[in-house]
Amino acid sequence: MSRSARKPLLALLAVLTLTACAPGGPDGGDTGQAEDRNLTYVYFTDGPDEAATRALIADFEKASGATVNLQVVPFANLEQQLQARLSGGNAPDVARLTELTPFRADLLDLGRFQQDALAGQFVEGATPAITGPGGELLAVPSDLTMNGPIINVAQFTKAGVALPDPAKPWTWAQMIEAAQAVQRANGTEFALAMDVSGHRFATMLSQYGTTYLNGETVTLDTARATAAITEFARLHETGAMPRDLWLQAGTKYKAANEIFLAQQVPVYISGNWQVSAFAKSAGFEWRVAPNPCGERCGGFPGGKFMASFRQSAHQELAAEFIAFMNSAESQRRLCREAAFLPTRRDLIASGVDYPSRPQDMGVFLEEVRRTPPDTFAANYSPGFGATARATVTALATVLTGDQTPEQAARTIRDEAQKAAVPR
Amino acid sequence: MNITLAPYLFVLPNMLIFGIFTIWPAINNVTISMYDSTNGRTFTYAGTGNYTELVNSADFWAAARATVIFASCFVVLCTAAAVGLALLLDARLRGRGVFRAIVFLPVLLSPVVVGLIWGWIFDRRNGLANTLLGADIPWLVDGRLAMAVVIFVGLWTHLGFYALIILAGLQGIDPNHHAAAMIDGASAWQRFRYVTLPLLRPTTLVVIILSMIAGFQAFDFIWTLTGGGPVGATTLMVQYIYQNAFQSPIRYGLAAAGSVILFCTLFGLTLLNVLNDRRHA
Numbered sequence: 062m063s064r065s066a067r068k069p070l071l072a073l074l075a076v077l078t079l080t081a082c083a084p085g086g087p088d089g090g091d092t093g094q095a096e097d098r099n100l101t102y103v104y105f106t107d108g109p110d111e112a113a114t115r116a117l118i119a120d121f122e123k124a125s126g127a128t129v130n131l132q133v134v135p136f137a138n139l140e141q142q143l144q145a146r147l148s149g150g151n152a153p154d155v156a157r158l159t160e161l162t163p164f165r166a167d168l169l170d171l172g173r174f175q176q177d178a179l180a181g182q183f184v185e186g187a188t189p190a191i192t193g194p195g196g197e198l199l200a201v202p203s204d205l206t207m208n209g210p211i212i213n214v215a216q217f218t219k220a221g222v223a224l225p226d227p228a229k230p231w232t233w234a235q236m237i238e239a240a241q242a243v244q245r246a247n248g249t250e251f252a253l254a255m256d257v258s259g260h261r262f263a264t265m266l267s268q269y270g271t272t273y274l275n276g277e278t279v280t281l282d283t284a285r286a287t288a289a290i291t292e293f294a295r296l297h298e299t300g301a302m303p304r305d306l307w308l309q310a311g312t313k314y315k316a317a318n319e320i321f322l323a324q325q326v327p328v329y330i331s332g333n334w335q336v337s338a339f340a341k342s343a344g345f346e347w348r349v350a351p352n353p354c355g356e357r358c359g360g361f362p363g364g365k366f367m368a369s370f371r372q373s374a375h376q377e378l379a380a381e382f383i384a385f386m387n388s389a390e391s392q393r394r395l396c397r398e399a400a401f402l403p404t405r406r407d408l409i410a411s412g413v414d415y416p417s418r419p420q421d422m423g424v425f426l427e428e429v430r431r432t433p434p435d436t437f438a439a440n441y442s443p444g445f446g447a448t449a450r451a452t453v454t455a456l457a458t459v460l461t462g463d464q465t466p467e468q469a470a471r472t473i474r475d476e477a478q479k480a481a482v483p484r
Numbered sequence: 485m486n487i488t489l490a491p492y493l494f495v496l497p498n499m500l501i502f503g504i505f506t507i508w509p510a511i512n513n514v515t516i517s518m519y520d521s522t523n524g525r526t527f528t529y530a531g532t533g534n535y536t537e538l539v540n541s542a543d544f545w546a547a548a549r550a551t552v553i554f555a556s557c558f559v560v561l562c563t564a565a566a567v568g569l570a571l572l573l574d575a576r577l578r579g580r581g582v583f584r585a586i587v588f589l590p591v592l593l594s595p596v597v598v599g600l601i602w603g604w605i606f607d608r609r610n611g612l613a614n615t616l617l618g619a620d621i622p623w624l625v626d627g628r629l630a631m632a633v634v635i636f637v638g639l640w641t642h643l644g645f646y647a648l649i650i651l652a653g654l655q656g657i658d659p660n661h662h663a664a665a666m667i668d669g670a671s672a673w674q675r676f677r678y679v680t681l682p683l684l685r686p687t688t689l690v691v692i693i694l695s696m697i698a699g700f701q702a703f704d705f706i707w708t709l710t711g712g713g714p715v716g717a718t719t720l721m722v723q724y725i726y727q728n729a730f731q732s733p734i735r736y737g738l739a740a741a742g743s744v745i746l747f748c749t750l751f752g753l754t755l756l757n758v759l760n761d762r763r764h765a
Contacts, residue, residue, distance in 0.1 A: 141730060148525050305624075309603075309710070446732040458715050479733075
């Protein structure tokens with residue numbers, strides 16, 4: 062190679078190296094649209110929803126002539142996989158998401174294509190989360206979860222303790238009293254159990270009259286939070302709740318379903334997704350109970366979204382698919398087959414005729430109606446996930462005696478403050 | 485073909501792979517550590533901001549302290565136990581091959597499986613450990629006990645590998661050295677102290693360096709065993725980095741800065757070990 066040719070080549074190599082080392086910039090605008098009708102849908106499954114989702118996809122393909130490549134990924138890898146694909150310019154056309162914040166700048170305005178079908182159709186609390194700064198419809202809340210207690214009816218009956226009336230929720234004091242009476246009568250290890258989760262504890266916080274956040278504003282009332290944490294700690298100190306469960310879990314999510322299924326706790330605070338699992342696995346009589354009321358009644362919501370990306374080369378078809386999957390008919394079918402709760406206002410109002418455990422799902426649906434609107438805002442806040450995770454650690458420090466409930470409440474508030482505004 | 489180019493051509497494919505999958509990401513990681521990003525696509529230049537934030541973070545120092553405790557115990561116990569175990573495996577025992585296989589077996593297990601198995605064993609309520617002991621020991625509930633359990637499980641998992649390395653070193657020692665020492669009237673302890681140990685020095689150094697790296701990078705089995713708890717007692721540096729990189733709120737820059745600090749620490753410690761060994765060689 063001649064010396065004259067070597068210099069430009071070296072310069073080119075240097076530029077390429079520097080370019081490769083520099084982090085990428087923001088994505089550009091929309092991509093060109095493809096002629097074909099082939100969609101990719103990145104999806105994670107909670108279990109019972111996969112079959113129903115596949116059936117709905119088959120119906121969509123039949124009706125639209127499109128093909129949908131369902132790409133099922135593990136939930137734990139969802140965010141990393143999507144970010145990697147977005148970075149590589151290879152975003153899927155549609156994705157099922159639990160958090161919108163990390164992708165907000167990349168999401169497609171579905172209202173450009175399906176305004177009539179999608180706008181204003183879904184649970185009101187989700188509106189701030191799914192709406193962009195200019196009113197864009199960035200996602201659709203595709204299913205709703207609701208926290209609430211599940212009780213061992215057999216043990217309640219044996220103890221002669223009255224079952225709670227779904228129409229007239231018990232108070233926290235009544236629930237604890239009932240649970241402890243059942244515990245004594247049946248000799249169970251614990252009276253109450255709650256999943257190791259800041260989301261589940263948010264239910265108790267709400268019933269004590271406060272939530273972590275509202276959008277990007279921290280709303281946690283530390284006095285109310287202190288009262289909730291004090292009661293939570295007392296229940297653990299007295300052995301009414303399994304202290305080890307929270308400490309052994311570290312920072313990981315841990316469900317208490319094994320303790321409930323082993324009939325070692327008569328009242329288990331979890332969520333509606335346990336219904337289809339317990340219908341198969343619980344070898345005793347059980348039912349869903351209404352959430353206990355404190356200052357407020359109702360549970361705490363959660364859920365997933367469906368969204369498309371600005372990178373998608375099938376934007377119109379993606380929006381059409383999302384509209385189809387979240388139509389009243391499709392959502393009703395998904396809810397019936399997977400024991401999910403609807404996000405559509407019409408379905409929440411009318412209810413869903415669940416073929417399995419309809420009474421239990423009815424209790425959860427009633428809890429959706431009772432749940433205060435600010436809990437939806439809290440759950441859909443950008444900082445919710447981080448705050449909920451910090452809550453688990455803060456509560457553990459109370460159980461180990463490293464922090465007082467007041468200090469823990471302040472810690473949670475500080476963490477919410479840090480997490481509230483996306484960086 | 486020019487004969488002097490041949491060796492380079494042979495190593496070129498390996499060097500390319502090493503460069504693409506190790507060197508380039510490492511360099512890129514240093515760059516990312518000077519930026520702030522929550523999505524891996526939009527980056528804001530932060531200079532040394534991430535490093536400053538780490539140094540001022542109580543969680544970072546807690547993770548660093550836990551890492552030093554874990555790694556120190558892990559290295560010392562691994563090295564000592566590996567030497568002891570290798571001496572046993574080197575002895576002329578019946579069924580020696582079976583013992584060697586048993587000792588090496590945990591190395592073959594997935595760290596995730598290891599964490600889950602020992603998590604069940606050390607569960608306070610239903611765990612095998614408390615059932616066998618007829619005790620109520622809060623293995624994974626008390627911070628100090630949890631750290632001891634994590635060290636033990638780490639040792640159990642890795643010991644077979646290091647014992648095998650030491651065993652290879654033992655078998656590389658010329659038996660004439662021992663024969664000569666015996667003729668000179670050296671006792672078994674003296675032969676071990678003045679013949680075996682000095683000749684094992686290079687192999688032991690390898691074990692020290694490898695166990696140190698493994699100790700500082702421990703994550704997978706701890707994540708499944710304790711999740712870093714209770715109350716962060718077993719949250720080591722890699723978990724801290726993982727949480728910043730992959731758990732909301734995602735902070736790629738902060739995680740990258742943590743990785744750089746971990747790399748520098750490991751590099752420095754390895755260098756010290758090598759230099760120290762050369763000084764004593």
